[in-house]
Amino acid sequence: MDNKQKHILKIVGVNICRFLVAATFLFSGFVKAVDPLGSFYKMQDYLTSFGMSGWFSSLPVIIGAVLLSAFEFTIGIYMLFGIRRRFTTTATLVFMGVMTPFTLFLAITNPVHDCGCFGDALVLTNWETFFKNVVLLAAAAVLYRYGKLLTRYVSAKTAWLASTYTILFILLLSSYCLYALPILDFRPYKIGTDLKAAVDSMKPDYQDFYLTDLRQGDDVTTDVLTASGYTFLLIGHHIEEADDGNIDLINEIYDYSVEHGYGFYALTASSPEQIELWRDRTGAEYPFCSADDIMLKTLIRSNPGLVLLKGGIILNKWSDNRLPDEYVLTDRLDKLPIGQLKTGNDWYTIGYVLLWLIIPFLLVIGIDRLLIPLINKTKQK
Numbered sequence: 001m002d003n004k005q006k007h008i009l010k011i012v013g014v015n016i017c018r019f020l021v022a023a024t025f026l027f028s029g030f031v032k033a034v035d036p037l038g039s040f041y042k043m044q045d046y047l048t049s050f051g052m053s054g055w056f057s058s059l060p061v062i063i064g065a066v067l068l069s070a071f072e073f074t075i076g077i078y079m080l081f082g083i084r085r086r087f088t089t090t091a092t093l094v095f096m097g098v099m100t101p102f103t104l105f106l107a108i109t110n111p112v113h114d115c116g117c118f119g120d121a122l123v124l125t126n127w128e129t130f131f132k133n134v135v136l137l138a139a140a141a142v143l144y145r146y147g148k149l150l151t152r153y154v155s156a157k158t159a160w161l162a163s164t165y166t167i168l169f170i171l172l173l174s175s176y177c178l179y180a181l182p183i184l185d186f187r188p189y190k191i192g193t194d195l196k197a198a199v200d201s202m203k204p205d206y207q208d209f210y211l212t213d214l215r216q217g218d219d220v221t222t223d224v225l226t227a228s229g230y231t232f233l234l235i236g237h238h239i240e241e242a243d244d245g246n247i248d249l250i251n252e253i254y255d256y257s258v259e260h261g262y263g264f265y266a267l268t269a270s271s272p273e274q275i276e277l278w279r280d281r282t283g284a285e286y287p288f289c290s291a292d293d294i295m296l297k298t299l300i301r302s303n304p305g306l307v308l309l310k311g312g313i314i315l316n317k318w319s320d321n322r323l324p325d326e327y328v329l330t331d332r333l334d335k336l337p338i339g340q341l342k343t344g345n346d347w348y349t350i351g352y353v354l355l356w357l358i359i360p361f362l363l364v365i366g367i368d369r370l371l372i373p374l375i376n377k378t379k380q381k
Contacts, residue, residue, distance in 0.1 A: 014149045017139035021092060022079040024136060029073025031119040032065070033174045035182040037301040039065035042116035049111035058241075066174045071095075073170045074163070079143075081361070082152035083159045089140070089147040096137040103130040120186035154364060162364050169357055181301055181319045183349055189299045189314060191342050196225040196312025208295040211265070214272060214288045224265065225312040230333050231263035233307040234286065237296035239270040239278045242304045242320075247282040249323050250304065254286045256329050269293035308338070316342045 032039045040062045047053045047061070075095070078088040106115060107126040115129040124132065143150070154162045177183060185191070188198070188205035198206040199221070211221045224231055234250060236242040257264040266288045268275065275288050300307055302319035309315065316338055318324065324338055333339030 010146065011149050014142060014146045015151070017142045018079055018150055021136060021139050021143065022076045024132075025072045025076030025079065025092075027076075027121075028118055029069045029071070029076055029170065031121040031184075031186070032069035033073060033170050034177050034184045035119050035186070035301065036062065036065050036069065036174045036178050037297075038119050038182075038187075039069060039116065041297055042112070045112045045116075062178075066171070066178075069174060070167060070170045074166050077166045078163065079150075081154045081162060082150045083154055083163055085147045085150050085152070089144045089150075093137075093140040093144040096133060096140045100130070100133040100137045103133050106130070121184075154361075158364050158367055161367075162361060165360050165364075166357075169360075173353070177301075179319070179321050181305075181317060181322075183353065184346055187298050191314050191317060191344070193314045194312060195309070195314060199225060208292040211267060211289040211291050214275065214290055220265070220289060224263065224309070227263055227309070228311055229262060230257075230260075230315075230339065231265070231309045232257050233299075233309065234264070234266040234304055235296050235300045235302070235307060236266060236268045236270070236278075236304040237293050238274075238303065239266075239268045240274040242278075244278075244282055246320055246323055247284075249325055250306075251283060251285075252326065253306070253323065253329070254284075260332055262333070265289050267291040267296055267299075269296060308333075310339075313341070315340065 040058075043061050043065055044053065047056065075088060075092055078084055079092065103115060103126065106112070107130045110126055113126075114123050115126055117124065117129055117132075173183075188203075189195070195206070195209065199209050209221065210219070211224055212218070213220045224233075232253065234254075254264050256262075264286050266284070266286050267290075268288060269291060270278075278284060299305075300317050300319075302321075304320050306318045306320075306323055307314060307316070328336070328338060330336070
């Protein structure tokens with residue numbers, strides 16, 4: 001085999017590694033960005049398992065979750081388009097050099113059942129994660145060694161535009177999903193789920209959906225899921241940590257539900273003492289039910305958050321920042337859009353979001369390939 005053929009094979013091998021790493025990092029960063037609280041909960045699980053839960057407050061952990069997704073997504077974009085090749089290949093090798101032995105440790109000790117590297121979109125065991133990282137580490141080593149063979153799709157002159165937009169894009173996406181709710185829901189309790197059928201079938205994902213009335217001590221799970229009318233569920237997995245900034249609006253929604261004969265339950269894993277403190281602080285009159293902490297965090301990524309059921313089917317969800325107000329609740333729910341099953345298409349959502357990424361990149365490439373050469377020719381004349 002002559003040198004030319006070897007060079008071609010080397011280029012092919014390097015680019016296979018490049019697209020493998022880019023696709024993995026992009027997917028991992030994106031699914032974390034659309035569910036930053038999911039990454040936050042996973043990090044808390046790790047800290048708890050290592051006896052470090054008291055070392056950090058919630059704020060630095062959530063910031064760490066957002067920055068991790070931003071780093072992975074940005075590295076994926078850089079790798080895909082050949083931006084800042086030396087930095088990108090070095091950062092990838094260092095990152096995988098740290099994560100691979102760490103995931104081996106997780107696979108051996110198994111402190112948390114799954115790593116959370118792909119959020120809830122793709123759940124891997126700790127051993128699967130380790131073997132995945134071994135492959136990525138090998139690819140990262142190849143890319144570090146032969147990084148100069150990576151084809152640039154964006155030149156150094158416009159790389160700053162592409163890199164700046166990438167970082168802004170992923171940070172804004174994470175911020176929006178924190179403020180509202182994840183734009184893609186990979187969890188069992190997504191809108192449209194028939195909870196009654198799921199719970200009755202004893203599917204593993206729904207075995208922890210169990211509600212106990214705290215005043216009477218009765219199991220009200222069946223009552224909630226078989227109610228033919230509408231039922232609001234106010235979710236506060238730990239009510240002592242819940243944001244009470246919109247409590248007046250929550251109380252108005254409760255009054256609205258009483259006026260129209262709808263069910264309303266607050267679900268929490270907090271102690272009775274914490275619930276009483278919440279009542280004293282907010283004037284809450286709605287009934288509380290005890291429920292599993294992890295189930296509540298899975299049900300909705302907001303504390304508090306609001307879920308609307310009818311006949312056991314999840315019709316809608318709202319974060320604490322997007323609760324329906326008096327301008328929305330103008331009539332009975334059966335006459336209002338929010339009282340109908342909220343429809344959506346995940347592929348449409350993905351396409352819409354990616355357009356916000358792809359179109360600016362096409363503009364950058366257009367500037368890079370057309371405008372800059374034209375400017376250079378003009379200067380030469």
